[in-house]
Amino acid sequence: MTFVTPNASKIVILGDSGVGKTSLALRFTHNEFHDLELSTVGAKCFTKSVHVADKDVHFSIWDTAGQERFQSLAPIYYRNSRAAIIVYDITQKKSFHEAERWVDEMKRHGDEDLVIALIGNKSDLNEYREVKMKVAQEYALKNNLIFLETSAKTGEHVEDLFMKIAEMLPSVHAKIPENLDHNFGIVSISKLEEKEKRKEKKNCC
C-alpha cells in the first residue's frame, strides 16, 4: 500500500473509456507503459511529487471509471479536487464530444479555482487522427483550459502536463491559523451560533 501524505493536492482524471486514463497516470507516476503484452492494473490512487518554484507539490491522482454506466458516480470522485484532467482519444471523434461534455460539467459543478486540462491522448497514432489539433486548441482557448496532446506510450508531454498543472495550482498548502482557542465545546458552540446568525443576516439582506 502506498503511503499518501494528507496534504497532497487531488487531481481527478476524467474521460471516456479506452482513451488511456490509467496509462497516462501510470506513465507519469511510474514511467511505465504496458502495451498489449502486460495488463495495466488500475483502480489505484497514484501519487507523485513534483518540484516547482522551490516547492514540493504532492499529487494524488484519482483515476475514475470511464464506462457510461458509471457516469452518474463521477461527482463523488471529483469532489474536493484541485485539478481535473479531461482526456480524449485523438483517433476517436466520439471521445472528444464526451470530453466537451465533461468540461461543461466541471465548469458548472467544480470549484471556482479548479484547474482544468484538456488532453488529447495517443498522439503517437497520428495517422489515424480524427480530431484536428486546431479544433481542440480553439475550444481550449475559448474555455480557458490547459491544452496538450500527449502520448502515454512514448511519454510525450506527460511530464509537461503535470508541471503545468503544478504551476497553475493557486495555493498548494493551506495555512494553519496561529491563534487557537483551547476552550473545547463552549467556544465551538458559540462559533456555531455566530455562523447561524451570519446566515440569518445574509437571508435578511
Added chain:
Amino acid sequence: MKVVFLNEQIPSCSIIILSESIKFPGCSWSRSEFSNSDSSGTEYIPKEIYHKHKSRHKLNRKLKIYSSSQKKQRYQKIKNIFISNYQELENFLEDFPDSELSSDLSFAINNYLEKDVSLEESEYLVNEIIEQVARKYSNHILFQKKENINLSFNLETKFDLIQNQNQNQNQNQNQNQNQNQNQNQNQIQNQNQNQNQNKIQNQNQNQNENQNQNQNQNQNQNQNQNQNENQNQNQNQNQNQNQNQNQNQNQNQNQNQNQNQNQNQNQNLNQNLNQNQNQNQNQNQNQNQNQNQNQNQNQNQNQNQNQNQNQNQNENQNQNQNQNQNQNQNENQNQNQNQNQNQNQNQIQNQIENQSSNTNSITHSFTNEDLCDDLYYLDEDPNVNFDNNFNLITPPKKEQSEMVYDIIEQYFMSRVGSCLFKLTCEKFLLQDKKFNEKINRLSFLLPKHFGIKEEYLDEKKVEKIVQEIKKINQSKTPQDKLECIIECCHQAQSILNDYDEDTGVDDLLKIVAYSLLITNPKNIQANIYYISKFRNSKILFVTESGYLFTTFVSSANFLEGITCNQLNINQSEFQEKWWKGQDHQKYINLSKNNLDKHFVNILFMNLKSVEQLSFEESKKLFKEYQKKIFEFNQIKKEIIMLNLK
C-alpha cells in the same frame, strides 16, 4: 553511585541509550563521564552528551539502513498499535503525566454529552473539538505514547533475549565445568547482562566492596523499575539458600526443555508485560518485607554466592514464569519440571489470575527485530530536535500531527460514537430500508450481468469481501469502519490482479457492487454518512484510503440507482425477474377481468422508470389505477344501462 538513566521528560532519549548498549554489548563507556547528578540525587544526561551519543548512533545506522517505505511501514505499525487498543489508549490518556490532556478530553466529552446536541450540530462540534485537542497536544502525545508502550516492550524483549543467550552459555559451561567455575562465569555473564540492560550496575566492582553497596544495588534496581528482577531476587533469598546450587544445576537441565518455550516468549510478550506488571502490584507488600530480609542475609553470606545465586534464580524464575504461561496452554506437562513451583504457588496463582484478566488487553505480536526498528525511528527523524529542557522544538511533522489527530479521534469516538451512530441510523432509517428492499429484489443478478468475468472471480476472495462488509456494522468508531471498507476494497483489488486484461476503476466498482449485492448489509447509508462526517476529512479527501472509500460509496450509490440499462441484461428479462414472485404477478392474479390483466401488463411494461419504484410506491400507483378502473366500470355500466333503455 546511582544510575538513573531515564529522564522522564524525554523518554525517547532513554530508549536510544538502552538500545545502543544492547547493540554493543562489549561497549565500556562509563556513565560517570557524562552524567550530572541533580540535587535530588537523580542524574540526567545533558544535551551535548545526547548529541555525542547521536554520533555514536550513526554507527548503528550504518548497520541498518532503511528505505523510506520501510520507515513508513513501521510508522504505520506503530500507529496500528495505538489505534487498535482501546484499553491501552484509555489507560494511557488517563495516566498522562505532564499535560492536562486527560482532563481536557474528559471535560470536552462531558461538555459535549451534557449539551444533548442534535446530529447536525454535533457534526460540526465533534470535528472542532477533536481538532482543537489534537492541535494542542500534537507536540507531546506521540513521544510520550511511544515511551509508554514501546519502552516496556523493549525492556522485556531485550531481557528475554539476553536471558536466552546466557542460558545457552550456562548449559554448555555447566556440562563441562565445576560449580565454582560456573559461578565465576555467571558473574561475567551477569556483567554482560548489566551492560546490556543498563539496569544493574557493574557488579564486579561491587562484589569486592562493602555490603552496603549491595543494599544500594537492590534499591537502585527497585528505582529502575526493574521490578521483575527484584521480585525474583527477594523471593529467592527467602527460599532455601542451600538448595540454590542444586537448583542451579537442575534448572539448567530444565533450560534445555525450556528453550523452545522461551522462543515462544517473544510471541507472548504482551502477555508477559501485563502479567509482570500485575504481579508487581500484587506483591509490593511482599517485596518490602523481603528487602529487609535481604539486607540481613547479605551481611551473613558471601557476596559472590549471593549474587550468582540470585541471578541464576532470576533466570530460573523467569523461566518458571514463562513455563507457567505455557502451562496454561499445556497444563500438566511442565508442572513436574518446576522445582520451585511449590514455593511459588502464590506467584503462579497470581499469574494465572492476571493472565485471565489481561488476555483481552493486548494481542499484538512482534518480532524482536521490529521492536529494535521502532527504537530508531525517532532518532533517525531529522525533524526531531530538542531544546535545553528536552522539549520538542520543531513543529510536528504533518504525518505525526495526523497521527495524533487519529489517536484523539479514536478515543473520542469510542466514547461518543455509539450514540452518534444511533442518531445517524435514525436519520437514514427510511433510505436504508429502501436500499435493502431494492437489493433484495435485485438478488437474481449474477456476476455476468455486471460485466464481471466469472472465470477470474475467486470465491474465497469474494467471501472475504462479504465478511469485511459484515464487519462494518460490528465496529464502533469511524476509523474501524473505514478499515473494514479499505480491507474489502483491497480484496477486490487482489481479484483484479489475477486478470489478464487491463483493469481500471470500472472493474473494481463492479466487484464491490456485486459483493454488496450478495451481502445486502444493513444501515449502509448510515455507515457511509457516519464515516464521511466523523472521520478526519483530510484523509477522506486525498489519501488512498479516501480513494477506496469513494469507490465503496459510489458502488453503493450505483446499486441504489441501478436500472436495467446499466446492466448486461435484456430489458424484458430484467423486468420479468424484477417482478417475478412479486406484486406484479399478485396483482394480475387478483384482478378478475381479462381487461384488468391486460391493463396491468401494459401499465407495468410501459412504465419506463418502473424499476426505480419501490414496493410501496408501486402499490400506491396500483391503488390509483384500481380507482380509475372502478370509475371506468361504473361509466361502462351506465352506458350499458342507457343502451338497454
